[in-house]
Amino acid sequence: MSAALLSEPADLADAPAIELRGVTVRFMSPQREVVALEDISFTVQPGSFLTLLGPSGCGKSTLLRAVADIIAPSNGSVRVLGHAPADARRRRDIGFVFQDSTLLAWRSAIDNVRLPLQVGGGARSTVRRSPEDLLALVGLSGWEHAMPHELSGGMRQRVAIARALLGDPRILLMDEPFGALDEITRDRLNDELLHVWRETGTTILFVTHSIHEAAYLGQQVLMLSSHPGRVREIVPIDLPEPRHLSIRDTAEFGALAGRLRAILETC
């Protein structure tokens, strides 16, 4: 049993996209030790869409950063496609979208999308989708040469998504990417993200503090409680696919959102 766990899986294609076992993350704040995440274990299957929902300060962003090899867990193990996160990062298996679009202000939209080709040894191999294709995929054809300050907040976030998708990463990590946007733009981008997910078949781990966003996007919602961050519950979202915004008006969706809200109140 333990030997099987320690050895590398023979066929990595069969490995879960993301696997966390007993992950604990501690920080030293000036006054005391803070436990951001405690004993987190869960598995994400390839091609699935998991949303992370929890009150602010529950360690959702920390969890995403542990998967992306931005921070190292104090205890436990993180595996990405059967590998250590650092290996996955170097193989360009991970795309990351931040809350702030983090575009380079001196580069046009298309040059921002090209950034992954120009640093860290470039893309893994020949990219299946060109920067132009990716901008078209996020609905920005014709805006290739616009500068970031000429784009709206929603458009900047689309460019950031296109950039994260360059090199066809098998995992897309999104840290409240639409949190700073107005509701109308957010709804539209939710739909476009589902479209991108279906088109690319990538695995998505999506952090949000919006109940509706979590339920609408995810096939499953992983709910975290705070202080310390622990897995409270994993709620399957059994809504028909492909989803459209009108689904939010159904009684079924309302009941699901109500259930998530009830769990959130005990977090």
Added chain:
Amino acid sequence: MAQELGLTAAVAATPPRAIEADPARANWLAAQAWARWQRRLLPLLGAAALLFVWWALVAVFDVKPYVAPSPEVVALTMAQKSNVLLANLWPTMIEAISGFALGNLIAIAIAILFVHRKWVEMAFFPIVVLINSIPVVAKAPILVLLLGNGMAPKIAIAAIICFFPTLVNMVRGLEAISPQAMELMHVLSARKWEIFLRLRLPTSIPYLFSALKIAASTSVVGAIVGEWIGSQVGIGALIIQATYNFDSALLYATVITGSAFSVLFFLAIRTLERLCVRWVPHPA
């Protein structure tokens, strides 16, 4: 098809007529045009008024030429002695521009070192602040003793005066990157030099230019102060000569020549900034 064309023509024809017939809009346009002219004319009128006050004061109080010249005498001197003025501007220009280049290049290099080796900054930044706190006029004689009477001490003073603002601004600019941008570079497995080239350096450029615009003016100040101490040529030397000879007209003409160069140098750097930094909106 014909119907369509007719419709387009009708639509296109209506709005201009409506605008012409709109007196409120015509008034608004006239007011806008007047405001534009005001913006151009008023500064010129202000300058002309000041020149007139200057001229009137000299004439009414019968100010002697060795105390202060009247503006028309200054203008005449500038025309008559233009060869003397230009011959003395030349060395000052060379000193100011060389000092500007030297001081800023060293400042940029040290800023890059400070950002990448924190302990160097911790060890040497307090000393840099201390040296900067010595007034230029006090530093100048020390440098003249060290470097002699040629152009070298003037270039050194101009360089020292440019150095500090550029160092401080460049360090700030190189560090003005968001934590998320650093995380992005980490996720992309960017190497240190790639982060420097693709992220830190472009981020610092607007900060650098605000320092260079200050340095453009102060480098001329540095060169002139250097020429006050032991120099036969240059704007600074000419200022001292004219003052001791009570030649107020030449003194004023020299000051105007030096200032004109200072302003042109500043404008050149600002033009370069607008060419290089296109992603930050500039004030008009």
